[in-house]
Amino acid sequence: MKKHNFSAGPCILPQEVLKEASEAILNFNNDSLSLIEISHRSSSFVAVMDKARALSLELLGLENKGYKALFLQGGASLEFLMVAYNLLNKKAAYLNTGTWSDKAIKEAKAFGEMIEVASSKDKKYSYIPKGYNIPEDADYFHCTSNNTVAGTQMKEFPETNVSMVCDMSSDIFSRQLDFEKFDLIYAGAQKNMGPAGTTLVIIKEDILGKIERHIPSMLNYQVHLDKDSMFNTPSVFAVYVSMLTLQWLKDIGGIKFIEEVNNKKAALLYDEIDRNSLFKGIVAKEDRSTMNATFILTNEGLTETFDNMWKDAGISGINGHRSVGGYRASMYNALPLYSVQKLVDVMQELERNQS
Numbered sequence: 001m002k003k004h005n006f007s008a009g010p011c012i013l014p015q016e017v018l019k020e021a022s023e024a025i026l027n028f029n030n031d032s033l034s035l036i037e038i039s040h041r042s043s044s045f046v047a048v049m050d051k052a053r054a055l056s057l058e059l060l061g062l063e064n065k066g067y068k069a070l071f072l073q074g075g076a077s078l079e080f081l082m083v084a085y086n087l088l089n090k091k092a093a094y095l096n097t098g099t100w101s102d103k104a105i106k107e108a109k110a111f112g113e114m115i116e117v118a119s120s121k122d123k124k125y126s127y128i129p130k131g132y133n134i135p136e137d138a139d140y141f142h143c144t145s146n147n148t149v150a151g152t153q154m155k156e157f158p159e160t161n162v163s164m165v166c167d168m169s170s171d172i173f174s175r176q177l178d179f180e181k182f183d184l185i186y187a188g189a190q191k192n193m194g195p196a197g198t199t200l201v202i203i204k205e206d207i208l209g210k211i212e213r214h215i216p217s218m219l220n221y222q223v224h225l226d227k228d229s230m231f232n233t234p235s236v237f238a239v240y241v242s243m244l245t246l247q248w249l250k251d252i253g254g255i256k257f258i259e260e261v262n263n264k265k266a267a268l269l270y271d272e273i274d275r276n277s278l279f280k281g282i283v284a285k286e287d288r289s290t291m292n293a294t295f296i297l298t299n300e301g302l303t304e305t306f307d308n309m310w311k312d313a314g315i316s317g318i319n320g321h322r323s324v325g326g327y328r329a330s331m332y333n334a335l336p337l338y339s340v341q342k343l344v345d346v347m348q349e350l351e352r353n354q355s
């Protein structure tokens, strides 16, 4: 039996996608060649890239609205740098909500004045700051929609005339948002979309071209746009699997459908964390992430017992991030509701054993 995979990333992908992807490794499109041994310029791969780009925009409702999608390399971590390289002239505003925002801030500082509009670092990133001001003259405002490590998620985004950039690595395609609010969205594939090795970047084209500095070709969004995301050899396998996952999502009902499932999964687990006195959530309730639920045991002495129980139940990947400790159950799009039910069953069993 397949394990209940709560890994934070790389993470669970739909079983049917994995099956189709493994077939394509041996025989792609019934062409008696592997997907990974044909030219990325072949018509069959160009079709994959075009479809992956089109599906991304379609699922987010951004078709024909001046946006383009790219599948780049270097992970979301390279986007921390590329965003600043391509958009930061004088001043940028960043919201610091976690480890990943902090890293983005560090990269961007090299390119101009950095305004940290607010930070929740003082309380170990256990909440999302609210009511901050974004300077009108900032070149852009950067935020992280979901904090994979701490387990918080932005439920609302600020109203501002400043161009908005968002790292959506760990919750893209998981919930409906007004995506048109954002001029640039990026997401490493390995959390809700595909294998590691490619990063989706969605750009409103008219925000580019306002920077004086020379931008190296590989770091220049315009160069990648001009070459339809084929400036150099893309991560063909990662793009292909992302395309299959996006097609899977479209077929089951798109973001609208998956959001309902995700809300059910999150409610099931958080209700148990709040009900069961052996467990406790560690972030502000109103900011809890639907993707990554973080919690601790109220009695640390039960750690070994609990760990053995969930492992025996076929659960994998709920250890907390090394910087946070405790537990983190990641409930990305492909994780079925019954896996969350399994975890809840184990939590209840622990409670019964103690009474």
Ligand SMILES: *Cc1c(COP(=O)(O)O)cnc(C)c1O
Pocket: 009, 074, 075, 076, 077, 078, 100, 144, 146, 147, 148, 167, 168, 169, 170, 188, 189, 191
């Ligand atoms: C995982 C993650 C990253 C880093 O992604 P890489 O692809 O490993 O560079 C950045 N931001 C967020 C929100 C993440 O969850």
